[in-house]
Each structure stands twice: as structure tokens, then as C-alpha cells.
Amino acid sequence: MAGEYILAIDQGTTSSRAIVFNHDSATVGEAQQEFTQHYPRPGWVEHDANEIWDVTIKVIRDAISDAGISPGSIAGIGITNQRETVVMWDRQTGEPVHNAIVWQDRRGAPFCTQLSEAGKDEMVREKTGLTIDAYFSGSKVTWLLENVEGVKERARNGEICFGTIDTWLIYKLTGGREHVTDYSNASRTLMYNIFDLKWDDELLEMLGGVPREALPEVKPSSTVYGNTDADVFGAEVPIAGVAGDQQAALFGEVAFEKGLTKNTYGTGSFALMNTGTEPIKSKNQLLTTIAWGLGDEPVEYAIEGAIFITGAAVQWLRDGLGIIQNASETEALAQSVDSNDDVYFVPALVGLGAPHWDSYARGTIVGLTRGTTRAHLARAALESMCYQTRDAVEAMEQDSGAEIPTFKADGGAAANRWMMQFQADILGVPVEVPETLETTALGAAYLAGLATGFWQDKEELKSRWRLRRRYEPQMSEEERERLYGRWKEAVARAKNWAQEAVESPLA
Ligand SMILES: Nc1ncnc2c1ncn2[C@@H]1O[C@H](COP(=O)(O)OP(=O)(O)O)[C@@H](O)[C@H]1O
Ligand SMILES: O=P(O)(O)OC[C@H](O)CO
Numbered sequence: 001m002a003g004e005y006i007l008a009i010d011q012g013t014t015s016s017r018a019i020v021f022n023h024d025s026a027t028v029g030e031a032q033q034e035f036t037q038h039y040p041r042p043g044w045v046e047h048d049a050n051e052i053w054d055v056t057i058k059v060i061r062d063a064i065s066d067a068g069i070s071p072g073s074i075a076g077i078g079i080t081n082q083r084e085t086v087v088m089w090d091r092q093t094g095e096p097v098h099n100a101i102v103w104q105d106r107r108g109a110p111f112c113t114q115l116s117e118a119g120k121d122e123m124v125r126e127k128t129g130l131t132i133d134a135y136f137s138g139s140k141v142t143w144l145l146e147n148v149e150g151v152k153e154r155a156r157n158g159e160i161c162f163g164t165i166d167t168w169l170i171y172k173l174t175g176g177r178e179h180v181t182d183y184s185n186a187s188r189t190l191m192y193n194i195f196d197l198k199w200d201d202e203l204l205e206m207l208g209g210v211p212r213e214a215l216p217e218v219k220p221s222s223t224v225y226g227n228t229d230a231d232v233f234g235a236e237v238p239i240a241g242v243a244g245d246q247q248a249a250l251f252g253e254v255a256f257e258k259g260l261t262k263n264t265y266g267t268g269s270f271a272l273m274n275t276g277t278e279p280i281k282s283k284n285q286l287l288t289t290i291a292w293g294l295g296d297e298p299v300e301y302a303i304e305g306a307i308f309i310t311g312a313a314v315q316w317l318r319d320g321l322g323i324i325q326n327a328s329e330t331e332a333l334a335q336s337v338d339s340n341d342d343v344y345f346v347p348a349l350v351g352l353g354a355p356h357w358d359s360y361a362r363g364t365i366v367g368l369t370r371g372t373t374r375a376h377l378a379r380a381a382l383e384s385m386c387y388q389t390r391d392a393v394e395a396m397e398q399d400s401g402a403e404i405p406t407f408k409a410d411g412g413a414a415a416n417r418w419m420m421q422f423q424a425d426i427l428g429v430p431v432e433v434p435e436t437l438e439t440t441a442l443g444a445a446y447l448a449g450l451a452t453g454f455w456q457d458k459e460e461l462k463s464r465w466r467l468r469r470r471y472e473p474q475m476s477e478e479e480r481e482r483l484y485g486r487w488k489e490a491v492a493r494a495k496n497w498a499q500e501a502v503e504s505p506l507a
Contacts, residue, residue: 003075003237005067006449008441009056011081011165012245013102013267016056018063019441020074023454025464027436029067031059038099043106046099049087052165053172057232064234071234076452077173078241078444080248081165083188086140088151088214089168091161094176098148100165101140108139120206127193127200129279129288129301137164138190142208158213164189166242167216173239175229182221182242183299187290192218194290195279197299220299221247221292222447241447245440246270247291250302252443253408253434254465256458261396261404263389264440265413268353269310271392272302273400284395285355294450303399305354305392310385311413313347317381323374331418333378340483343367344490345380347388355395356495364494382416386423387487393427406430410439417469425475426484435466 005028010017014037020029035055038046064071084103089096101107112132115124124132134140141162145152154160161171164185170178186192186199191210193200197218204210219225221243227236243251246264250272253262258276263269272291279288279301286303293299314327324330346352348361365380397403407429409420414433424431436442449455473480 003073005069005074006076006078006445006454007060007063007074007237008078008080008445008448009060009169010245010438010441010444011052011056011079011169013082013104016052016059017441018056018059019438019445020063020067020069021442021445025436025442025445027438029063029065029069031062031066033059045102045105047085047102049089049096049100049168052100053169056169057172060233071237074235074237075454076238076240076448077228078446078448079166079169079239080243080245080440080444081169081185083164083185083244083246084135084137085165086137086144087163087165087168088144088148088155089161089163089171091159091179094171097151097160098144101143103135105140106134107143108134111139111142115206123202124190125281127195127203128190129187129194129281130190131287132190136188136190138203138207141191141210145208145210152211155211155214160214161216162210162214163216170225170239170242173228173232174226175232177229178226179216180219180225181216182219183290183293184221184244184247185242186218188244191215194288194301220295222294222451224451238452239448240451241444241449243292243444243447246272246304247289247302248443248447249410249440250274250291250443251446252439252441253410254458254462255408256462259400259402259404260408261393262408262410262439264411265310265385265409266411267310267312267315269307269385269389269411271305271307271389271396273396273404275301275303275400277301280399282395282399284398285357286392286395286399287354292447294447303396305395307388307392308350308353309347310388311411312349313345313381313384314413316347316349317378321377324378327413328416330378330382331416333375334382334418337373337375337379340379340383341367341369341371341376342486343372343376343380344487345377345384346490346494347381347384348494352491352495354392356391356491358495360496360498361494362497364490364497366490366493382419383422383426385413385419386426387484389423390426390484404429406432409433410437412437420469421471421474424471424473426480428473428477428480430473431471433468433471435468
């Protein structure tokens with residue numbers, strides 16, 4: 001074992017974060033920095049890929065300095081990233097040809113509608129496990145090829161690299177030597193056959209003729225991708241783990257066995273169930289996606305329920321209504337009332353995601369009386385995160401035919417103990433919150449640590465998982481179903497309200 005630490009880089013939608021882990025999986029140094037969001041037109045979201053790189057290399061240096069170590073004492077690097085976001089750059093100079101087009105960007109929506117109208121949905125689902133939607137990389141690539149002058153021809157000549165953010169960061173960290181991605185990121189592009197594990201000609205053609213020459217080589221999520229350039233990083237260190245952030249969180253939760261399920265509670269929530277080496281094709285509007293591939297082992301799959309607004313509902317109470325000062329206040333407020341008094345908040349602020357997929361749904365609060373207080377609204381917001389999660393989990397159980405034995409919860413909002421208890425109650429299964437809520441970064445570290453021999457095997461990683469708290473369901477079955485039944489009625493009132501679809505991230 002060459003070094004004593006693993007560095008995880010978590011490049012997210014609003015910030016980059018770097019964490020140095022030691023062999024006990026403890027954090028010994030960390031740094032985080034936000035970067036600029038560009039909204040050039042309504043529904044468009046862009047990032048400056050050069051700024052992402054600058055911010056990321058800065059947090060890497062700051063985390064290493066925070067740990068008080070040298071770059072040479074790092075055994076391996078794991079990278080995890082916001083998924084689907086597209087960068088294209090000049091292979092020689094490394095200069096991006098345009099801003100990165102972010103997963104939330106809706107500019108590809110009209111093209112996606114055309115594809116659906118041309119009857120492509122079934123073929124796309126059969127090959128990619130995804131629905132045709134502007135959320136995924138495909139229509140963003142088409143847009144760049146069609147709208148940035150000369151890029152299509154340069155791409156055909158092999159002069160242009162396409163990549164998701166992992167690919168971009170690896171290219172930069174290796175001094176332009178590597179043009180690679182991992183299975184989990186490739187599985188979100190709409191260009192990759194997740195069953196044959198190949199870039200797919202029919203899909204590339206459907207997207208207007210994406211040149212193969214521009215596509216990165218797809219590798220396992222846990223393998224050595226190449227060494228960092230000493231001039232860039234300060235030492236030659238292997239980049240040895242790569243995964244999309246939601247898949248990395250599943251790995252960081254050590255959810256290695258079929259049926260294990262996690263939900264990451266951030267701005268929105270992404271619930272993923274490990275379905276093992278056999279992909280499940282959803283009949284309930286969930287996505288089928290690659291979870292990871294470890295070295296030469298067969299790839300493993302997940303089904304995913306994407307929920308647009310969870311923690312952001314609490315942000316809205318703070319910033320939109322001004323009835324709380326900070327998110328953690330909601331815990332005491334929710335506890336201060338004995339029941340929800342039949343007040344429900346459906347936070348369909350950008351429509352509803354899985355499994356409803358209703359772009360026309362709108363935020364709805366029902367059951368207000370003169371006795372309703374801000375405590376009821378805070379409670380309703382927290383409850384809504386849990387009901388939405390149950391909506392996704394029910395779809396998962398139907399798809400997999402298996403009941404979820406325990407439910408793993410992480411992300412910033414999983415710190416809310418009242419909410420986690422309510423989640424256990426409303427699911428009727430125990431909820432386990434790990435010691436570290438940074439499971440995304442930890443997952444990337446684990447993928448890198450396995451490939452470099454820093455950690456031996458998955459069994460060793462499992463033994464390192466530390467429970468922060470386990471929440472047992474305490475609610476009666478009757479109460480659980482009564483509350484959930486009322487939620488469904490509230491959702492029915494929120495649905496199909498708007499006259500025009502919102503520019504939402506997924507629907
Ligand atoms: N104690 C809490 N109770 C409820 N929501 C919370 C709490 N702490 C943070 N949040 C919510 O969680 C989100 C932040 O979590 P984080 O994992 O940092 O999200 P992201 O990575 O998506 O930015 C915010 O939307 C915030 O409103
Ligand atoms: O960067 P996050 O945490 O907002 O995650 C974004 C998801 O990967 C989008 O699919």
C-alpha cells in the first residue's frame with residue numbers, strides 16, 4: 001500500500017467538495033466551494049467547465065492542506081459527480097467549445113418530444129433503461145453539435161472530446177492523457193446500451209449522428225484509470241474510482257446486496273435500489289440504471305426514483321415564506337404539534353417526478369384552518385419528503401417484487417431526527433442513518449480504495465459502516481395507511497393544475 005489516504009472528489013451541481021479519508025474511513029481533511037450558475041434563458045442552466053476545474057483543484061489542495069498531508073501520501077483518488085451534465089472540449093488544447101449544459105437544462109425538450117412522436121420511446125427504454133427526456137445527456141449533445149459552429153465536423157475528425165463531468169476532471173487531472181468514463185455515468189447519456197455495455201449506433205444516429213470519435217472509453221467504476229499529472233496534482237497518484245453521485249452514495253452506504261435501498265435527502269431526493277446483476281425493467285415509471293461495475297466483475301444495476309423537491313421545500317419555507325430562519329428549526333416545530341391536523345403540503349413546485357411524472361402539478365397546501373400555524377407548515381413540509389419517498393418505494397417494491405427490509409437514509413436533511421422517525425413510520429420499515437452523511441464522497445473513496453488494494457474487499461467496507469441511528473417504525477398500521485391515504489388525496493388535488501408545463505428538471 002503506497003499511501004495512507006484516499007482522496008474523494010465530489011463535483012456536485014452547486015459546489016465541489018474534496019474529502020481526505022484515512023484507512024478507518026474517517027475524514028481527516030475537507031474543503032468545499034460553490035461556483036457560478038448561469039441561466040442564459042428561462043429553462044437553460046449552464047456551468048463554466050473551466051470554473052468547475054478551477055474550483056475543484058482548489059478544494060483538492062485545500063482538503064490536502066486541511067489534512068496536513070502531502071499529495072504523495074494519497075494512495076488513490078475517487079471521483080463522483082453531478083450526472084448527465086455535458087462538456088465538449090478541444091482534444092489538443094483542452095479548451096471547452098461551450099459552457100457545460102447542466103442536467104437541469106431543458107433546451108433539448110422540443111427535440112425529445114419529436115423523438116417520442118417518432119415512436120422512439122420503447123427502443124430507448126429497451127436499450128438505455130431511461131425515458132426520452134431532456135434531463136439526460138443525449139439531447140444536450142445534439143444541441144451542441146448543431147449549434148456550436150464547426151463542432152460537428154471537428155468531432156468527426158476526432159478533434160473534440162465529449163464527456164460528463166467525471167471525464168472532464170480526469171482529462172484535466174491527467175494533463176489531457178485520458179479520455180474515459182465509467183459505466184454508471186455512461187448509463188445516463190441516452191447513448192449507451194446498458195445491457196450490451198456499448199455505445200449504440202442506433203442511439204447515436206437518433207441523436208443526429210453523434211460521432212463515435214468524440215466518445216470516451218467506458219471503464220469499470222473501480223479500476224485504475226491513469227495517474228494524475230505531477231505538475232497538476234503535485235504527485236503521480238492513480239485515479240481509481242469513478243461513479244455518478246447517486247450511485248456512489250449507494251456504494252458508500254455499502255448497499256452491495258440485491259434489494260438494499262437508499263435515499264439521499266438533499267435539494268431533491270434520489271432513491272436507488274440495488275437490483276444485482278439482473279436489470280429490472282420498470283413497469284412503474286422508474287429508471288433502470290447501472291449502479292457500478294467493479295473491475296472484471298459483471299456490472300450491477302439499480303432502479304431509481306427521482307424526486308425533484310424534498311429539502312428544497314424547507315428552503316422555500318425559509319426563503320419564499322420567511323417563516324423559519326434555518327432548516328434545522330423544522331425539527332422542533334414539527335414536534336411542537338401533536339398531529340398534522342390534516343394539513344398537507346404537496347411540494348410540486350416544479351411539477352412531480354417519479355412515479356407521477358406530472359409537469360403540470362403545482363405546489364399545493366390543503367387543510368388550512370384558522371388554527372393552522374407555521375409549525376403545521378413545517379411539519380407538512382417534512383412529512384411530504386417522507387410521503388414522496390414512499391411513493392417511489394412502493395413503485396420499487398412493485399417492480400422488484402420484493403419488500404424492502406431496511407431503508408438507508410443519507411444527505412443533509414437526514415440529520416432531521418423527527419423526519420427520519422416519520423419516514424420509518426410511514427414506510428413501516430426501519431430507517432438507518434449512517435455516521436457519515438457524506439456517503440457520496442465515501443462511495444467514491446471506496447471504489448478507488450478497492451482498485452488500489454487500500455481496502456481489501458467489500459466485506460471489509462461493510463465492517464466499516466457505522467450506524468448513527470436506527471429508527472424503528474412505531475406507528476400503527478391503521479394510522480400509517482390513514483395518513484398516506486390523505487397524502488394521496490392531496491396529491492390528486494395538486495396534479496394537473498398548471499396550464500403550461502413547468503421547465504422542471506426531469507418531467
Ligand atoms: N435539519 C434539516 N431538516 C430538514 N431539512 C434540512 C435539514 N438540514 C438541511 N436540510 C435541507 O437539506 C438540503 C441540503 O442538503 P445537502 O445534502 O447539502 O443537499 P445538496 O447536496 O442537494 O445541496 C437543503 O435543501 C436543506 O433545506
Ligand atoms: O449534484 P446533485 O447532488 O444535485 O445530484 C444531481 C444528480 O446527479 C442529477 O441526476
